[in-house]
Amino acid sequence: MSEVTFGREKRLLTTQAFQAVFGDTHHKVSHPNFLLLARPNQLSNARLGMVVAKKNIRFSVHRNRIKRVVRDSFRLMQHDLAPVDVIFLVRRGMDKLSSKDQTGLMLGAWKKLHKKLRITS
RNA sequence: GGAGUUGGCUGGGCAGCCACCGCUGUUUUUCUCGAUAUUUCCUUAGGUGGUAUUGGGUUGACAGGGGAGGAAAGUCCGGGCUCCAUAGGGCAGAGUGCCAGGUAACUCCUGGGGGGCGCGAGCCUACGGAAAGUGCAACAGAAAGCAUACCGCCGAUGGUCAUAUUUUGACACAGGUAAGGGUGAAAGGGUGCGGUAAGAGCGCACCGCGCAGCUGGCAACAGAUUGCGGCAUGGUAAACCCCGCUCGGAGCAAGACCAAAUAGGAGUCCUUUGGCGUGGCCCGCGUUGGACUCGGGUAGGUUGCUUGAGGCGUGUGGUGACGCGCGCCCUAGAGGAAUGGCUGCUCACGACAGAACCCGGCUUAUAGGCCGACUCCAAAU
Numbered sequence: 001m002s003e004v005t006f007g008r009e010k011r012l013l014t015t016q017a018f019q020a021v022f023g024d025t026h027h028k029v030s031h032p033n034f035l036l037l038a039r040p041n042q043l044s045n046a047r048l049g050m051v052v053a054k055k056n057i058r059f060s061v062h063r064n065r066i067k068r069v070v071r072d073s074f075r076l077m078q079h080d081l082a083p084v085d086v087i088f089l090v091r092r093g094m095d096k097l098s099s100k101d102q103t104g105l106m107l108g109a110w111k112k113l114h115k116k117l118r119i120t121s
Numbered sequence: 122g123g124a125g126u127u128g129g130c131u132g133g134g135c136a137g138c139c140a141c142c143g144c145u146g147u148u149u150u151u152c153u154c155g156a157u158a159u160u161u162c163c164u165u166a167g168g169u170g171g172u173a174u175u176g177g178g179u180u181g182a183c184a185g186g187g188g189a190g191g192a193a194a195g196u197c198c199g200g201g202c203u204c205c206a207u208a209g210g211g212c213a214g215a216g217u218g219c220c221a222g223g224u225a226a227c228u229c230c231u232g233g234g235g236g237g238c239g240c241g242a243g244c245c246u247a248c249g250g251a252a253a254g255u256g257c258a259a260c261a262g263a264a265a266g267c268a269u270a271c272c273g274c275c276g277a278u279g280g281u282c283a284u285a286u287u288u289u290g291a292c293a294c295a296g297g298u299a300a301g302g303g304u305g306a307a308a309g310g311g312u313g314c315g316g317u318a319a320g321a322g323c324g325c326a327c328c329g330c331g332c333a334g335c336u337g338g339c340a341a342c343a344g345a346u347u348g349c350g351g352c353a354u355g356g357u358a359a360a361c362c363c364c365g366c367u368c369g370g371a372g373c374a375a376g377a378c379c380a381a382a383u384a385g386g387a388g389u390c391c392u393u394u395g396g397c398g399u400g401g402c403c404c405g406c407g408u409u410g411g412a413c414u415c416g417g418g419u420a421g422g423u424u425g426c427u428u429g430a431g432g433c434g435u436g437u438g439g440u441g442a443c444g445c446g447c448g449c450c451c452u453a454g455a456g457g458a459a460u461g462g463c464u465g466c467u468c469a470c471g472a473c474a475g476a477a478c479c480c481g482g483c484u485u486a487u488a489g490g491c492c493g494a495c496u497c498c499a500a501a502u
Binding site: 004005006007011012013014015016017018049050051052059060061063064065067068069071072073075076099100103 | 139140141193194420421457458460461462463474475
């Protein structure tokens with residue numbers, strides 16, 4: 001069993017890393033409450049970046065909760081994914097769901113992305 | 122017991138597994154920088170490499186311990202801190218506005234005074250100036266600020282007429298009148314007596330008001346006190362305004378340090394041989410090149426960054442806000458942004474809501490739960 005940590009090397013840290021994915025998106029997973037963008041990278045592991053704007057989610061408590069749920073679901077599913085850079089973009093209404101529903105939603109989303117990656121590779 | 126006022130505390134708990142971010146310790150785990158001792162080589166000083174001991178930094182591993190709030194919020198005030206500006210003063214602008222105190226400071230807090238509300242505990246209060254000026258006031262009303270005559274009253278005085286002759290009466294014409302009625306939120310003090318043609322601070326008494334004194338109070342202010350003034354000076358200043366007091370600007374994306382790549386700048390050296398232009402060719406001139414160094418500086422990184430007007434306990438001064446002394450404690454520090462996820466049990470089934478340089482306030486949001494003090498009503502003793 002490999003590690004399910006979520007250290008610094010598994011996150012998108014710089015503006016360039018974000019721009020690279022925005023500018024050259026290979027895969028998309030869409031949902032009324034969020035959007036996933038993915039692009040293969042040259043590393044040994046997948047990396048995650050998140051955009052949770054105040055414009056879409058008003059209260060910081062809700063923004064924090066969404067980020068935690070997304071991050072934790074990614075952490076648990078990371079080894080099912082190929083080495084890709086993924087960006088999570090939130091859409092309006094995500095804060096209306098409970099933590100449990102958000103977790104279920106995200107686990108489904110990662111599986112979907114995994115499938116898409118496997119077909120193309 | 123019921124109704125109410127007010128001050129304070131708390132803001133689910135326990136266990137397991139998996140993660141995140143600081144801190145401390147252990148560990149030759151990686152890379153790296155010194156110090157000391159000794160030694161190799163070049164060798165005067167000195168330089169260079171090795172070995173041993175030791176001290177950091179860095180990167181792993183393991184262990185321990187810590188990790189959002191009472192409002193972290195709104196960003197409405199005040200201050201610290203940082204940079205910039207600044208001789209001094211004025212104007213403009215903004216803020217503020219009963220008095221005294223507290224404080225680093227405040228528009229905050231405490232105590233006191235005035236006014237208003239409540240049976241009361243208590244609550245509310247933007248509370249300087251309207252006899253400097255300007256402005257504003259719906260409707261009603263005759264009149265709303267140099268007051269005013271609609272009804273009413275009077276008509277002494279003057280006028281007209283009658284009577285009549287030391288006059289008397291009529292008219293309500295001039296005129297007088299703010300007592301009464303009516304309008305209004307408000308009609309230029311109130312009550313009584315005198316007075317008068319009728320009235321009127323016109324006069325007087327008491328009450329009220331203003332001014333000056335006296336007494337009490339640091340003061341705001343109060344007073345069953347004294348004198349003077351017949352009483353002027355209606356309201357509105359979160360209308361302009363006047364007066365007193367306060368205020369330089371920008372903010373941690375402040376600021377400090379390190380510093381790639383690329384382009385450009387400065388200097389030194391190299392190319393005595395290059396390329397391009399001028400030219401028929403050479404010299405020459407212009408332009409272009411390479412290496413190194415330097416400073417500015419972008420990305421990025423480090424720092425600022427949590428020990429502070431700090432907390433808790435205790436003693437002491439003060440009505441109190443708070444001050445002073447002593448003892449103990451260190452209690453988030455992230456950075457695309459940690460403080461979480463899943464599972465189980467449990468109860469009253471969990472509200473508002475997430476630190477971003479730091480404090481002191483204010484305001485707003487908030488499911489519940491707990492404690493204290495006081496008031497009114499009812500009953501009992």
